[in-house]
Structure formats: structure tokens, C-alpha cells
Amino acid sequence: MSRPHPTGATAPTASQRRSLATIGEVFSRIAEGAVTLHLPDGRSRRFGPLDAELDAELTVHDWEFFPRLLHGASVGLGESYVDGQWSCPDLVTLLRVLIANRDVLRPVSVGAFAQVIGDRALHAVRGNRRGQATRNIAAHYDLSNALYERFLDETMTYSSAVFPSPEATLAEAQREKYRRLASRARIGADDHVLEIGCGWGGFAEYAAGELGCRVTGVTLSTEQADYARDRMRRRGLDDRVEIVVIDYRDVAGSYDRIVSIEMLEAVGHRYLPTFFAAVDRLLADDGLAALQVITIPEQRYTNYRLRPDFIQRHVFPGGHLPSLEAMTRAMRRGSQLVVEDVENIAPHYAETLRRWRGRFLANADEVRALGFDDAFVRLWEFYLAYCEAAFRARWVNDLQLTLTRPGNPTLGRGPYAGD
Numbered sequence: 001m002s003r004p005h006p007t008g009a010t011a012p013t014a015s016q017r018r019s020l021a022t023i024g025e026v027f028s029r030i031a032e033g034a035v036t037l038h039l040p041d042g043r044s045r046r047f048g049p050l051d052a053e054l055d056a057e058l059t060v061h062d063w064e065f066f067p068r069l070l071h072g073a074s075v076g077l078g079e080s081y082v083d084g085q086w087s088c089p090d091l092v093t094l095l096r097v098l099i100a101n102r103d104v105l106r107p108v109s110v111g112a113f114a115q116v117i118g119d120r121a122l123h124a125v126r127g128n129r130r131g132q133a134t135r136n137i138a139a140h141y142d143l144s145n146a147l148y149e150r151f152l153d154e155t156m157t158y159s160s161a162v163f164p165s166p167e168a169t170l171a172e173a174q175r176e177k178y179r180r181l182a183s184r185a186r187i188g189a190d191d192h193v194l195e196i197g198c199g200w201g202g203f204a205e206y207a208a209g210e211l212g213c214r215v216t217g218v219t220l221s222t223e224q225a226d227y228a229r230d231r232m233r234r235r236g237l238d239d240r241v242e243i244v245v246i247d248y249r250d251v252a253g254s255y256d257r258i259v260s261i262e263m264l265e266a267v268g269h270r271y272l273p274t275f276f277a278a279v280d281r282l283l284a285d286d287g288l289a290a291l292q293v294i295t296i297p298e299q300r301y302t303n304y305r306l307r308p309d310f311i312q313r314h315v316f317p318g319g320h321l322p323s324l325e326a327m328t329r330a331m332r333r334g335s336q337l338v339v340e341d342v343e344n345i346a347p348h349y350a351e352t353l354r355r356w357r358g359r360f361l362a363n364a365d366e367v368r369a370l371g372f373d374d375a376f377v378r379l380w381e382f383y384l385a386y387c388e389a390a391f392r393a394r395w396v397n398d399l400q401l402t403l404t405r406p407g408n409p410t411l412g413r414g415p416y417a418g419d
């Protein structure tokens with residue numbers, strides 16, 4: 001509890017003061033970018049070089065922010081934002097400064113250790129075995145189709161777009177992303193495509209509608225499946241597109257092409273070989289697979305695995321970003337698949353997230369009218385800004401990959417004599 005302060009503001013308790021002192025020491029190590037901290041009693045302090053390009057401000061409304069940040073790292077930062085204990089004019093810039101200085105900002109406290117242990121235990125309980133995977137997906141994707149309509153574009157795509165030009169609309173950029181993935185997998189009209197993690201049916205509609213192929217789309221979300229089936233009926237594509245609610249591990253059959261767009265983040269470290277074994281089992285001998293996957297740099301992968309972050313705790317239960325090396329290791333263990341090519345589209349994700357957040361905040365009143373409270377709106381604002389900052393900093397990447405097996409004739413001959 002805070003005591004009344006002579007100036008009218010409340011004064012910090014002894015433990016809040018100790019946390020503030022530690023945070024002050026830790027922030028004084030900021031070397032890239034700058035943060036000006038405005039305290040609840042009106043005092044301000046700036047950390048970081050004077051000529052910093054990234055210059056952020058953070059206004060603290062409640063002294064309790066300091067122990068929460070000290071003990072909770074990204075989880076404490078996000079939770080205290082949701083509770084309105086601090087505000088800031090530009091969340092993305094602030095988060096970019098914190099990310100840029102992450103190595104020096106990691107304070108060590110008994111509370112922080114306890115928080116990590118708690119978060120890790122919860123993350124383990126929510127691991128993506130069958131059944132729990134369904135619960136994890138329902139917690140995010142079954143929130144409400146109307147909610148997703150408030151910030152996604154009309155293609156209802158919930159993954160990074162690829163902007164052909166800065167002026168392109170989000171829907172145009174989503175179709176460009178679909179075009180590129182279809183071209184990676186060399187999808188033709190005669191193909192039967194399996195899409196693992198089909199969302200609300202954006203890619204299935206594109207592939208069946210524009211390329212004329214058959215698509216079987218699988219999802220664990222019943223809300224998404226209802227929406228996607230209705231969408232295919234309305235577009236007259238229901239003879240070519242089948243939407244099935246099924247776990248990727250239980251899919252049967254053989255498919256000419258497999259596409260999976262930002263679904264691998266819901267698989268988990270433990271099940272990565274299982275995922276690639278499923279792709280290997282379901283892909284025809286001369287088949288190709290195209291994936292889009294959010295990844296974490298290899299150098300940070302172990303640490304990331306040991307410290308669940310705000311997103312895993314509050315947004316995507318069971319969520320897990322693989323590294324490229326973790327994926328190729330899993331491919332070796334679980335399949336005959338190899339990487340044919342790979343491209344990082346991270347800057348496009350930052351722009352996609354910027355546009356999603358803009359739409360989400362512009363429609364915040366409609367989101368509230370759907371029954372979501374202020375805390376939810378702040379949580380999603382923080383989530384979208386946190387992800388945008390992470391992609392801008394290339395702290396995380398978004399890879400498009402083509403997978404094949406050695407000797408696949410579909411890839412054709414190279415341009416050199418003797419190939």
C-alpha cells in the first residue's frame with residue numbers, strides 16, 4: 001500500500017523505493033536509445049545517450065510498477081501496462097529501446113527467479129499435447145470472429161503480409177504473400193493442397209479461387225472452421241475446399257503440396273519432429289511444402305525456451321517460436337525433408353502489425369461493444385506493439401521456407417550443363 005505524499009501524490013513504500021533504486025541502476029546501463037522516466041511524484045529522469053535516435057518516454061502512475069518490472073521482466077511490464085500503472089506516447093519505440101538493451105537490462109532478483117519458475121511451470125502444463133493443443137487454440141482463436149474482423153483486413157489473414165509497395169493495402173499485401181507461398185510450392189490447378197492451420201480460410205480461398213486447385217484446410221478452431229466453410233459456400237468454392245477440425249497429427253492421406261502459414265508456432269519444441277514427420281508422411285513423393293514461420297535467432301533459442309514471455313503467458317498459451325536450426329534438427333530427426341530455400345520477411349511483419357494495431361485502436365469502441373473490457377484492449381495493444389518492436393529490431397524473424405526431399409524431380413533441372 002502506498003502512503004499519502006506531502007505533494008499530493010502517494011509516496012512509495014520502502015520495498016517500492018528499493019525496486020525503483022534497482023531499476024534506476026539497471027536503466028543507467030542503457031547504451032542504445034534513451035528512456036525518460038516520469039515518476040508518480042512529478043520527478044523525471046533520463047537514461048541513455050543524449051543523441052539517441054530512439055527516444056522513448058514512460059510515465060509511471062503507480063509506484064508498484066517498479067517491483068512488478070523488477071521481478072516480472074516482460075511479463076511484469078505487460079501486466080502493469082494492462083493494469084494502467086504506466087503509460088507512454090509511443091509503445092513501439094519504448095519496447096525497441098528495451099529490446100536493444102535487453103542484455104544489460106536483465107535484473108537478477110529472487111522475485112524474478114520465482115516468477116520465471118512459475119511461468120515455466122505454467123508453460124509446461126500448457127504444452128501442446130493432443131487435447132491441450134485444442135484448449136490452447138480455443139483460448140485465442142475462439143475469442144470471437146467479430147473481434148478478428150475489427151482489425152484484420154477483408155482476407156481475414158492472421159499472419160504477416162508481404163507488401164509489394166509501401167502504398168499497398170493490407171489485403172493486397174496478404175494476396176502477395178499468398179502468391180509467393182503458392183509459387184514456392186509450385187501449386188498448379190491439378191494439385192490437392194493440404195493447408196495445416198488454415199485460419200479463416202484466406203489462403204484456401206486464394207488457392208482454390210485463383211489457381212483452381214483442391215484444398216483441404218485443417219484447423220483446431222471451431223469458430224474459424226464455421227467461418228471458413230461459410231466463406232467457401234458464399235464464394236462457390238465448397239466443391240474444391242474442405243475445412244476439417246483436426247489436429248495435424250491425426251490428418252491422413254497423401255497431398256501434392258502442403259502449405260502451413262504461421263501455425264508451427266503452436267507446435268512446441270518437443271513436438272517439432274512430430275510436425276515434420278507428419279508433413280513427410282502426408283506429402284507425395286514429388287511433393288513440395290511451403291511454410292511461413294516466426295523464428296527466434298538460434299543464439300537466443302535456449303534462453304527463450306527457459307523463460308516464457310508475456311506473449312506465451314497472456315496471449316498464446318503453448319506458443320513457441322522455433323529457431324531455424326531447431327527446425328532443421330527436427331526435420332533430420334523426424335523426416336527426409338530438406339530446406340530448398342528460405343527468405344526472411346520480418347520487416348513486412350512490422351508493417352503488418354503496425355496496421356493491425358492502428359485498426360484495432362481505431363475500432364476499440366466496437367471491440368468493447370463486443371464485450372471485451374478495457375484491460376483486454378490494453379493487453380492487445382501491448383501485444384501488437386511488443387511484436388512490432390520485436391520484428392523491427394529483428395529480435396524475431398519471419399521465414400518463408402520451401403521444403404523438399406533430395407532428388408525431387410518437381411524442382412526441375414538447373415541452368416547448368418550436366419544438371
Ligand SMILES: C[S@@+](CC[C@H](N)C(=O)[O-])C[C@H]1O[C@@H](n2cnc3c(N)ncnc32)[C@H](O)[C@@H]1O
Nearest residue numbers: 157158159197199219220221247248261263266
Ligand atoms: C496464426 S493462425 C494462422 C492462420 C492462417 N494460416 C493465416 O495465415 O491467417 C494459426 C492456425 O494454426 C491452427 N493450429 C494450431 N495448432 C494446430 C494443430 N495442432 N492442428 C491443426 N491446426 C492447428 C490454428 O487453429 C490456426 O488456424
